[in-house]
Ligand SMILES: Nc1ncnc2c1ncn2[C@@H]1O[C@H](COP(=O)(O)OP(=O)(O)OP(=O)(O)O)[C@@H](O)[C@H]1O
């Protein structure tokens with residue numbers, strides 16, 4: 001068996017301003033720890049022996065047909081513009097077109113220094129690599145647009161963070177790695193030609209029906225409002241929604257400090273560096289609008305008269321909150337078993353969420369329990385649920401099969417933080433059992449799997465993860 005990746009590269013054919021071409025840096029002793037056969041199959045990749053795959057997915061061996069490069073981008077980090085970021089620890093190997101006709105990037109993350117590394121070492125350690133592997137695959141199984149994980153390799157090298165940690169490389173797959181920041185860097189430089197080229201490229205690759213820069217803006221807005229609503233519906237907190245982590249394709253990207261909420265509270269933040277709570281759970285829709293406004297600002301720079309584009313761009317951006325709210329309401333209706341729309345639905349949802357916040361309710365388990373008639377147990381004061389339940393039951397009267405709707409909208413399993421941490425601790429000690437179990441269970445998050453009910457349990461007080469770290 002020889003690994004075969006049918007590369008078909010387009011980004012590498014763009015002009016040189018968009019990237020730096022260089023191979024990944026070799027590592028000492030690569031060992032393949034995970035390979036996603038299902039994803040490989042869709043991508044038309046023929047797997048090879050583990051040893052060969054370890055060589056390729058660590059970056060030690062550049063596979064035939066790859067055209068490795070680091071992409072240039074910039075971005076607003078916590079609201080402050082950083083003029084040059086770029087892949088400081090990632091290498092795009094190239095693209096494939098899958099058996100489903102979809103074009104996907106294949107990128108190594110943690111593959112060594114590049115011209116964009118600034119002070120960084122270009123590396124990743126095993127913890128964040130496995131976190132991104134499990135959580136991104138869980139998001140996919142939840143039905144939420146996301147980058148995916150094709151492989152994970154331990155490098156056999158030590159990465160220095162707070163102390164010495166095992167190094168690793170993630171092979172990430174994405175519809176593309178175009179970010180809002182990819183546009184911002186050329187707008188900031190006043191490079192209209194590159195901006196136009198990039199706009200054409202993004203339209204051709206993601207939104208062929210879009211008409212010009214404003215059509216692209218509209219398409220990104222629509223995709224992102226759906227995405228944010230989907231995040232909200234599963235209690236996902238991205239944690240670092242900087243414009244360089246905001247994709248043009250509408251996929252979730254960069255699983256650095258992300259986390260799923262256990263106890264519901266709208267102000268929940270996990271990321272240790274998000275001291276201003278900018279990226280709190282309930283702020284995500286607003287931040288998405290802010291990010292879209294940065295894309296709008298960048299895109300209009302390519303117009304002959306940027307001022308003339310301001311009005312249309314503003315209108316497009318201003319329509320985003322209503323679109324996100326509509327998508328949000330559709331999702332939360334489904335979480336209550338409702339498929340039709342009636343006045344009062346919004347109040348029904350917000351009233352439940354308010355009671356959950358006051359009663360320490362576990363977000364995932366409360367919604368899942370609705371279909372099982374056990375939700376009142378999730379409230380410190382069950383009477384708070386009873387008062388709401390009457391209105392809800394009355395609303396369900398016209399719904400043909402609310403239970404099936406709820407079971408398809410409310411996952412039984414999410415990647416809970418304390419389990420992710422436990423998995424990482426295990427893997428660092430050489431035990432991948434929990435990694436494999438989480439991967440298997442989270443592949444079917446809407447299915448009852450009573451033999452894995454321990455993975456549904458919220459953390460005990462001593463297990464609660466207080467903070468997640470970008471220190472990746
Ligand atoms: N260890 C590192 N060495 C060099 N550059 C790094 C390192 N970690 C992060 N960076 C760079 O810092 C910037 C912002 O980091 P961020 O945490 O958003 O990215 P990331 O997690 O590496 O990548 P991505 O957004 O591709 O998932 C990026 O330009 C990234 O490449």
Ligand SMILES: [Mg+2]
Pocket residue numbers: 244245254
């Ligand atoms: Mg990033």
